[in-house]
Amino acid sequence: MFASVLDRVFPPDLSRVDAAARVVVDAQGRTLSVLPAPGGVWRVETTASDVPPHLIDLLIAAEDARFARHPGVDPIALARASVQWARAGRVVSGGSTLSMQAARLLEPRPRTLRSKLIEMARALQLEARYGKAGVLRIWLTLAPMGGNLEGVRAGALAWFGREARNLDPAQSALLVAVPRRPEALRPDRHPEAARVARDRTLLVRAASADGISAADRALLASDVPSERRAMPALAPHLSRQAAREGASRTTLDAPLQRALEAMLDRAREGLPGRVSTAAIVADLHTREIRALVGGAWGEEARAGALDLTQAVRSPGSAMKPLLYALAFEDGVARPDSLLDDAPMRFGGYAPENFDHGFTGRVTAAEALRKSLNMPAVLLLDRIGPLRFASAMKRAGAIPRLPPGAEATLPLALGGAGVTLREVVSVTAMLGDAGRAAPLRWRVDDVAGMPAAPVLAPRAAAQVASILTRGFPGGGPSGVAWKTGTSWGGRDSWALGFDAGHVVGIWVGRPDGTPILAETGGATGTQLALPLLARAFSLLPAAPRAQPLVMTRAGAVRNLAAPALGNRLRLVFPAPGASISDGPVTLRAAGGQRPLTFLVDGMPLEGTPARRDTAWIPQGPGHYRVTVLDAEGATATAAVRVH
Known part of the structure; x- marks a missing residue:
């Protein structure tokens, strides 16, 4: 009764355990990023289920052989330590159990007799409250691993570049040994001392197994790490969003994310100064984001800390596919309808093409493929800017207009702000039979607000058919794609989908300054489209069914089917x-x-x-x-x- 009252009055302080680093994982549970705990400490929560059984065996053999049989304090170990101290006149062994070590890790104190007594009391309390598993969680999470590393998972990632569950016995032995003298046994600074400590830990296990086996000798011959590795930092922008929103598991695919980041890193080497890139790859039907690159993380000159997938920019011609689909649905035009690409005024508005020239009379399909401006404005004039703006919103892209402005004809040419995430949502809608659904990146998001119809399937299929063509420089087949360029070459876009994925690429400067003059052609076709082709090349090589298209008889068919x-x-x-x-x-x-x-x-x-x-x-x-x-x-x- 008295002990339970003391336990309630003086509960153990687990705030350090709870203030752990945030670990963000992909859909399969693979680590994407580790974000440090407050104070910049890499303290990653670790339980016995996160480490291999042999690590627990090594820990108990080296630190507390009677761990399973005492209540937190081992009288036999204390008695032995006292006798050794009396005989040697100095501390030979401390007699501390893992439970006492856990208490000291929770509340570090000077090494005095009073502190030892407090540790003993806390050890009994910890075992009574949390059991053996709770004690192991505290030790495995807080054990110092050198520098600002705490815990076995953090040590495994920093010293071996792998999750703790994948450690071999020699690696586990090093992480058991380092906490005894974390700065003196850091393998990057004191490799020989670290090796000796590791080998002693392995020999303790070997002694308990009655001899050194050939496998043990091989472990003793293995190297210790010579340098500290960087913590995992894939998908840094989305990982930080996840941390802010209290999420940890995402829909991303770690290998695809790594490949997309590497591809864009290489691409930025050939871009002008301060020009950045952003990209999204998502499942076409579930809208689950498989990879997201928000910008040039770590590059201050390119504003790498900004998530440019959420930056509001002008889409240029990237929204024209939706405009044409609405025209087809309303009967204003058909793919084979002739449209005039010629000088024309709409009140005080006189649009012109990017190259300042005009093509003449073309079909609607040709006008969309060539991204001609006059036919697009002509169609918008017929269907109405308000209808187009409403469709954009229902498809997932909120058209952001200047304060007090209304939707007008320039909307056809990018006259409203949108984000890359939104443009990808609209593109996915066109590839998914006209059904709109938000992009998802959290596995715990409800799969299920059902997709809302925005377009008739026939109109969406007609646009998919028009835009399905080969990439200019070569690349995967069966992709429907469209580019966009905002005024002055400030934003270069490329969007595409096949039967399984939707991909969006943005290239530009985070501050919105033009880049056209510096590159001789900062268009979506020149800057973003090659990256779109490379992104589709990274996707799984599983058979790609082609997008659905509309036949002249009015039936939807698959491009892969007999034509x-x-x-x-x-x-x-x-x-x-x-x-x-x-x-x-x-x-x-x-x-x-x-x-x-x-x-x-x-x-x-x-x-x-x-x-x-x-x-x-x-x-x-x-x-x-x-x-x-x-x-x-x-x-x-x-x-x-x-």
Whole structure:
């Protein structure tokens, strides 16, 4: 009764154990980053389940052979220590149990008789409160490992670059020995002393096993580490976000994260000063982030501490796929609709292309692939800026406008701020049949706010079909991609998806200053797109199903499925198309050349070896367009010219 009252009045102080470093892990439990405890101490919580059984055996054999049989204080060990002290006139062995050592680690005191008595009382209290497992947790977490290292897990990471559970007996013996004199036995400063202490610990185990085996001799011959390793620091930006939000387990994939960071580190070596990079790789369907690089961590000149995946920047043309998908859904245009890329004014707004030139009349599909500005503004004028802004928000990208401003036509060309995380969300929606869902990085996030439909699957599939093409410099196939460049080359973007993943790349200066003049072309195609191709090359080599696309019959199919083969067909115009009066380019696919194009039965002049030809309608009305190949096959479409 008296002991229990004292226990409640003077409870042990476990604040040092609880103030441990934050360990952030990936989806498989692999360590991504370790963030130091307050005061810059690398103190990583460690329990008996975190270390191999042989480490516990070594610890008990070397420090407290009767650990399992005493209540916290070992009278036999104390008596032996007292006799040795009386005979030698000095301390030969301290008689401290692991429980007493744990008490001293919790509350360091001068080495006096009074302190020893307090340690004994605390040892009894610790065992009564927390049992043997609790005592081991305290020792394994607080044992000094040299410098600002505390605990066996921290020691394993710093001295061996591996988790404690993977230590071999020789490595375990070193970590058992170092806490006796942590500064004098640091292997990086005193390797020979560390080796001797380690070997003595191994020999204690060997003696208890009645002899030195061949395996023990091999362990005695192994080297001790000569330098301290850096603590794990993968995904530093997301790891710090996790720590702020009280999370530890993420959806990331450690090997992919490491590879993505290394690829971007190499890429930054060729970029102008202060230019940084950010990237996200996520699962297309679950929206779980598999890798995230927020910037050039550790590079002050590139503002490496900032998480640039959350920086608000202009997307340039990166949001045009959503705009075209809305136009297709609303019936404002179809992929084969002709649009004018020519000088035009919308009130006081006169947009122009990046190269200040104009292409003329093009299909909507061509306009999107070439990222032409005038057709995009024309489509936005038809569907309405407010509808586009609302769709952006529902897809996961909040359009940030200047104070007091409203959504207007410049929205088509990047006239609102978004983040890389948001643009990746929108891109994932286009690749996932028009369904929007937020990106997730915590494994404990509910998987389940169901994805919300933003677009009709057909419209999303049409955009996916248009954007699925090869990378200019080579790279994985089956990827739908789009680039973007903000005004002055301040931001370079590349977004893409295949059937399994969505990837976003941003290149720019954290302070938003232009980089166009310094590179001769700071565009998304030149700076970000090559990185997008490399990022897709890092993804698992599992078979990639191709994105879904829309056939002319209106059915969704997979690009990997058998296509239309070599059958002759009209690519443009499609049956029932309504096209503007003016020059039209008729296009065919398949069949055996030479091809002959006819309108209302009259052949058109053209080059027989080509699969397209020009036609100028005689005026509004209904026409019948036919293509004839060398084997007599035909394909026909009835169209209306307005």
